[in-house]
Amino acid sequence: xxxxxxxxxxxxxxxxxxxxxxxxxxxxxxxxxxxxxxxxxxxxxxxxxxxxxxxxxxxxxxxxxxxxxxxxxxxxxxxxxxxxxxxxxxxxxxxxxxxxxxxxxxxxxxxxxxxxxxxxxxxxxxxxxxxxxxxxxxxxxxxxxxxxxxxxxxxxxxxxxxxxxxxxxxxxxxxxxxxxxxxxxxxxxxxxxxxxxxxxxxxxxxxxxxxxxxxxxxxxxxxxxxxxxxxxxxxxxxxxxxxxxxxxxxxxxxxxxxxxxxxxxxxxxxxxxxxxxxxxxxxxxxxxxxxxxxxxxxxxxxxxxxxxxxxxxxxxxxxxxxxxxxxxxxxxxxxxxxxxxxxxxxxxxxxxxxxxxxxxxxxxxxxxxxxxxxxxxxxxxxxxxxxxxxxxxxxxxxxxxxxxxxxxxxxxxxxxxxxxxxxxxxxxxxxxxxxxxxxxxxxxxxxxxxxxxxxxxxxxxxxxxxxxxxxxxxxxxxxxxxxxxxxxxxxxxxxxxxxxxxxxxxxxxxxxxxxxxxxxxxxxxxxxxxxxxxxxxxxxxxxxxxxxxxxxxxxxxx
Amino acid sequence: xxxxxxxxxxxxxxxxxxxxxxxxxxxxxxxxxxxxxxxxxxxxxxxxxxxxxxxxxxxxxxxxxxxxxxxxxxxxxxxxxx
Numbered sequence: 001x002x003x004x005x006x007x008x009x010x011x012x013x014x015x016x017x018x019x020x021x022x023x024x025x026x027x028x029x030x031x032x033x034x035x036x037x038x039x040x041x042x043x044x045x046x047x048x049x050x051x052x053x054x055x056x057x058x059x060x061x062x063x064x065x066x067x068x069x070x071x072x073x074x075x076x077x078x079x080x081x082x083x084x085x086x087x088x089x090x091x092x093x094x095x096x097x098x099x100x101x102x103x104x105x106x107x108x109x110x111x112x113x114x115x116x117x118x119x120x121x122x123x124x125x126x127x128x129x130x131x132x133x134x135x136x137x138x139x140x141x142x143x144x145x146x147x148x149x150x151x152x153x154x155x156x157x158x159x160x161x162x163x164x165x166x167x168x169x170x171x172x173x174x175x176x177x178x179x180x181x182x183x184x185x186x187x188x189x190x191x192x193x194x195x196x197x198x199x200x201x202x203x204x205x206x207x208x209x210x211x212x213x214x215x216x217x218x219x220x221x222x223x224x225x226x227x228x229x230x231x232x233x234x235x236x237x238x239x240x241x242x243x244x245x246x247x248x249x250x251x252x253x254x255x256x257x258x259x260x261x262x263x264x265x266x267x268x269x270x271x272x273x274x275x276x277x278x279x280x281x282x283x284x285x286x287x288x289x290x291x292x293x294x295x296x297x298x299x300x301x302x303x304x305x306x307x308x309x310x311x312x313x314x315x316x317x318x319x320x321x322x323x324x325x326x327x328x329x330x331x332x333x334x335x336x337x338x339x340x341x342x343x344x345x346x347x348x349x350x351x352x353x354x355x356x357x358x359x360x361x362x363x364x365x366x367x368x369x370x371x372x373x374x375x376x377x378x379x380x381x382x383x384x385x386x387x388x389x390x391x392x393x394x395x396x397x398x399x400x401x402x403x404x405x406x407x408x409x410x411x412x413x414x415x416x417x418x419x420x421x422x423x424x425x426x427x428x429x430x431x432x433x434x435x436x437x438x439x440x441x442x443x444x445x446x447x448x449x450x451x452x453x454x455x456x457x458x459x460x461x462x463x464x465x466x467x468x469x470x471x472x473x474x475x476x477x478x479x480x481x482x483x484x485x486x487x488x489x490x491x492x493x494x495x496x497x498x499x500x501x502x503x504x505x506x507x508x509x510x511x512x513x514x515x516x517x518x519x520x521x522x523x524x525x526x527x528x529x530x531x532x533x534x535x536x537x538x539x540x541x542x543x544x545x546x547x548x549x550x551x552x553x554x555x556x557x558x
Numbered sequence: 559x560x561x562x563x564x565x566x567x568x569x570x571x572x573x574x575x576x577x578x579x580x581x582x583x584x585x586x587x588x589x590x591x592x593x594x595x596x597x598x599x600x601x602x603x604x605x606x607x608x609x610x611x612x613x614x615x616x617x618x619x620x621x622x623x624x625x626x627x628x629x630x631x632x633x634x635x636x637x638x639x640x
Contacts, residue, residue: 262601262617269605279576280602547592 010069012045012117012197013095017082018104019052023150024248026062030163031107033068039114042067048092049104050085053078080216083209090208099128099197102222106132106194106245110166111292115240116197119290123236125202127229128290129193130240131186133173134247153249167294169246186241187289191282192222195245198229205232212275219268223280230283237287242294314410321406321462322371325399327362363458364399366494366521370552374400374492377517377554378407381489386515388487391419393476393504394427394494394521396448398455404490405464414468419485421472421504424452428475431499438527440496476500480507488512494521501531509535512557524551559640560611562630568610569626572603586626597621613638 014032018025029049034042046069051057053075060072073092075085086100097120099113112130119128135153160168198206206229213221230237272280364371378390390404401420408416426442426449442449452473459465472479476495480503488511493504501520512518522528523545535541543555566586574581577593584593590600600620608615615638623629633639 260617262597262621265598265601266605266608266617269602270609271605273606273609279572279606281576284578547589550592 010044010046010095012097012099012113013093014045014047014099014101014113015086015089015093016047016049016101016104017052017085017089018049018054018058019082020054020056021104021250022056022058024105024250025049025058027157027163027248028101028104028107029063029066029068029070031110031166032113033066035067036110036163036166037108037113038110040117042069044117045069045113046071046093046095048073048089050075050082050089052082052085079214081214081218081221083211083213083218083221086218087208087211090203093200096200097197098200098203099195101195101245102218103194103247105248105250107135107169107248108166108195108245109169109243111294112195112240112243112245115243115290115292116195119238119240120197120199122238122288122290125199125232125235126197126238127202127235128197128238128240129190129226130195131175131190131244132194132247133170133175133244135169135173135249150249170244173244173246187239187287190226191280192220192226194222194247196222196226196229202229202232202235210275213271215267215271220272220280224272224276227280227283230285237283237285239287239289241289241291243291317410318375318403318406321403322368322375324462325363325402326368326371362399363397363402365396366400366552367549369549370521371400371403373548373552373554374403374519375407377490377519378404379411381515381517382407382411382413384515386489386513388489388511388513388516389417389419389485390490390492391421391485391488391508392492392494393421393480393508394496394500395420395422395450395455396494397450398458400492400494401469402459402462402464405459405466405469406462408468409464409466416489417468417470419470419472419483420455421476421479421483422450422452422455423475424455424471424473425449427496428500430497434498434502435527436498438497438525476503476507480504483507485511488516490517490519492517492519492521496522496525496528498527498531501528502535505531505535509539509557514557516557517554518557519548519552519554521552523553560613560633560638562634562639565607565611565630565633565639566626569603569607569629572606576603584626586630589624590620591624 016025016028016032018028021028029047030036032047034040034044048071049058050073057074058072060070063070071092073085073088075088077084082102086102090098090100097117099116101108115130116128120126135156156172160172162169206225209218209221209225213219213224229235269280366374381390390401390408392401392404395401398420401418405418408414408418426445427440429441430436430438439445440448452471456465456471459469472483485508488508491504491508491512493501495501495504501522509518520528520532523532541555541557543558545553545555547553570581570584570586573584573593573595576599577583595603601617604615604617604620607613607619615633619632620629623632630639
């Protein structure tokens with residue numbers, strides 16, 4: 001990429017605000033310098049560093065050796081908030097494209113600036129942004145409690161040979177969203193971006209940062225700016241994938257200034273509501289993605305943690321298993337259409353819609369929330385020594401049962417079984433009257449059929465087909481009344497129909513131990529709900545029903 | 559002191575606006591998490607409630623209560639409601 005610009009006028013300006021960040025700013029500036037930033041020459045861009053009144057402000061001579069067009073401004077108005085400093089930096093910027101890194105402790109990945117320039121050319125009113133990660137294995141507020149110190153951070157950086165390959169920062173950093181699938185992380189709706197690039201005209205239209213945000217760190221000033229920018233007409237959001245900024249721990253950062261992270265967030269929110277009179281929320285609009293097509297860095301887990309925490313291996317094993325069962329790790333194309341993205345995001349918020357694009361290739365149709373809850377119930381049953389086995393009626397490809405078997409395996413529980421009851425030939429025809437003609441039989445819904453061999457094979461694939469796993473093939477009315485199941489600590493019912501759900505409850509509820517879990521997957525299906533309601537009423541069951549998500553519910557037998 | 563009806567009405571409106579749904583979708587007995595609210599959302603609602611009613615509430619107020627109904631009961635116990 002050549003400079004292509006007239007003398008002295010850079011194509012890109014990057015505004016960075018800092019306060020008391022001597023240690024961090026040196027790394028941030030290095031990560032922004034030519035050579036570290038790929039594809040760009042020194043003359044292509046400038047960095048405008050605005051010091052917000054540090055007792056020892058950064059001096060130009062400290063960075064003389066960096067290949068970087070650097071200007072350092074000294075903001076005179078004393079404020080704990082960086083918004084004044086950022087606005088001063090914006091006013092001083094000369095580039096056609098202007099990026100703001102709101103926090104001087106944020107290092108950049110090596111392709112960030114070139115990607116921003118490329119992406120901004122895709123649309124005349126592009127709002128280009130990227131994801132924010134945190135150095136270290138855990139969020140900053142968690143790390144504070146774990147005595148994570150700057151020296152630990154120095155060691156982490158040393159371990160990847162930084163600044164050798166800046167992309168290795170992904171290996172030692174954590175995401176803000178620990179529980180989403182790896183591919184979705186790049187594109188989930190954001191409330192703000194710590195590296196935001198817009199053409200000069202858009203910065204002018206949006207009017208810079210709102211000076212009213214005066215809490216330390218600026219509170220929700222960046223949320224506010226992002227929200228207002230995205231509301232400008234005819235704009236196009238473009239998220240840069242495969243690039244990010246990485247937050248270094250520093251004194252006085254929003255996350256570390258107060259160990260009371262919730263209290264601080266509440267103060268931010270209060271200020272936002274005072275100024276804007278409406279809720280602060282994530283921007284949820286279709287957007288484009290731009291990436292260089294290099295393999296995406298590993299984005300999951302905390303792979304370099306020196307020693308796993310207690311239970312860490314077990315937790316990671318189960319988490320990895322759940323990812324696989326849910327097909328979360330399936331690679332997504334780097335760029336997809338806005339429509340496909342919208343669909344995926346819809347899936348991510350999964351409201352229990354069966355057979356999404358994702359789940360059609362997965363081992364289970366239930367979503368992450370219900371799978372997490374199933375694990376929680378299984379663990380609680382074991383922790384509380386509730387007697388009995390685990391059982392699922394209606395198992396499809398076996399995903400939920402596989403997770404139950406994995407919990408037993410991970411906890412070395414050898415004396416409990418996992419029962420998988422299913423016709424292994426799909427759902428039955430609707431029973432006259434009670435099922436209201438809801439036809440999910442093999443003919444009507446062939447995707448709901450999974451054969452016994454296939455399910456056995458699925459268990460075997462995870463090394464979990466052992467003596468603990470028992471299959472009960474056949475229609476429920478033929479198998480359940482006489483099933484050799486004595487006591488149950490957990491009964492999961494995923495059978496949709498009134499007739500099937502009622503059959504399970506009639507045959508098996510009496511065998512659920514006190515304190516045992518009854519989990520209903522399809523409570524939103526009227527036929528299923530009616531069976532549950534009638535059965536509970538007929539048997540005087542008053543244990544409160546708690547929701548797992550929009551369709552899953554459970555209760556513990558009293 | 560806040561009035562219960564005012565808090566209820568405001569909360570329903572706030573959540574409906576936050577979630578971009580009609581106010582009739584917000585059922586006082588339903589759990590916040592069923593609406594997809596996470597812990598940070600809950601804290602953010604707390605800040606807005608403080609600003610709207612000029613009160614101080616615990617940052618965990620919305621975290622320890624699962625629904626509007628539970629929250630109202632908590633505010634009543636905390637003597638923040640008339």
